[in-house]
Amino acid sequence: MKLVIENLTKTYKNGVKAIDNLSIEIGTGMFGLLGPNGAGKSSLMRTIATLQSPDSGSVTFGDINVLEDNMSLRKVLGYLPQSFGVYPKMSAEDLLDYFATLKGIANKSERNAIVKEVLEITNLYDVRKKHVAGYSGGMKQRFGIAQLLLNNPKLIIVDEPTAGLDPAERHRFLNVLREVGTNCTVIFSTHIVEDVKELCNEMAILNGGRILKHTTPQEATNDLMGRIWEKTIGRDDLEENEKLFNILSSNYNQDNSLNIRVHSLEKPSDDFASVTPQLDDVYFIALKQDEPVLTS
Numbered sequence: 001m002k003l004v005i006e007n008l009t010k011t012y013k014n015g016v017k018a019i020d021n022l023s024i025e026i027g028t029g030m031f032g033l034l035g036p037n038g039a040g041k042s043s044l045m046r047t048i049a050t051l052q053s054p055d056s057g058s059v060t061f062g063d064i065n066v067l068e069d070n071m072s073l074r075k076v077l078g079y080l081p082q083s084f085g086v087y088p089k090m091s092a093e094d095l096l097d098y099f100a101t102l103k104g105i106a107n108k109s110e111r112n113a114i115v116k117e118v119l120e121i122t123n124l125y126d127v128r129k130k131h132v133a134g135y136s137g138g139m140k141q142r143f144g145i146a147q148l149l150l151n152n153p154k155l156i157i158v159d160e161p162t163a164g165l166d167p168a169e170r171h172r173f174l175n176v177l178r179e180v181g182t183n184c185t186v187i188f189s190t191h192i193v194e195d196v197k198e199l200c201n202e203m204a205i206l207n208g209g210r211i212l213k214h215t216t217p218q219e220a221t222n223d224l225m226g227r228i229w230e231k232t233i234g235r236d237d238l239e240e241n242e243k244l245f246n247i248l249s250s251n252y253n254q255d256n257s258l259n260i261r262v263h264s265l266e267k268p269s270d271d272f273a274s275v276t277p278q279l280d281d282v283y284f285i286a287l288k289q290d291e292p293v294l295t296s
């Protein structure tokens, strides 16, 4: 089912316009919403999840008018907020059984079956008897996915789920999400470019409440072929190079020299070498082009 957002705007009481006349269509599969802190990712997700109302605009999911019919959307929605709050001292199994009851699954054997299924999908079956309060960060996030799967959602929204996870836990989490996302619409927000690269078939870069780019990771990097250049400079030469070239990123080498990556249609100077574009380059270019142009 397709999620269609048209001319959505949200201004908070303090005057911050967190979503600015945003329009986008999102189809089935894993959709990555990439943007820096404060870009408006959570605001957009909370609005789609019917937890807050926008000033104007429309949101539809299939034939559901999301803003006018919150309840119909909630029946097919699985939402994992940025922080899930405090967990009681209950085992994962008991807590999921409780959530399943709240979600209206009255029949005990039906509940047992779905609880077992979501524990298996999220690789928590072996630790189902342990208290969720004692779970590691990654296990808690996977538990968050388990709870949202209880009502077999068609639209899944997860808000920065990998923030703070160690690399092994992050991989485990992404694998679970990949499996879950095969036959529904998953919107996944992150400020980690690598998450999107590993997981998503489609993506958007968000900043200032606006979509800067809507693309696929493959297409975005292909478009930059022959336009990303690298050279090594001394660490004291960065400022001078910044004046000459459109530097996207710089990384220290072990000998304290710097590799700079530059975006240019042509070879910037003889000492640059052409390199394979990465998704980071796409992200930095989009954000750079969004910077206000200073005139003096």
Ligand SMILES: Nc1ncnc2c1ncn2[C@@H]1O[C@H](COP(=O)(O)OP(=O)(O)OP(=O)(O)O)[C@@H](O)[C@H]1O
Pocket: 012, 013, 014, 016, 017, 018, 035, 036, 037, 038, 039, 040, 041, 042, 043, 044, 160, 191
């Ligand atoms: N409840 C609120 N009241 C007032 N301003 C808010 C509120 N929530 C968010 N904002 C502001 O709206 C803008 C967008 O915030 P939002 O949390 O949606 O961004 P984000 O991309 O999710 O960022 P982060 O990665 O930091 O969570 C920011 O300037 C933020 O300070």
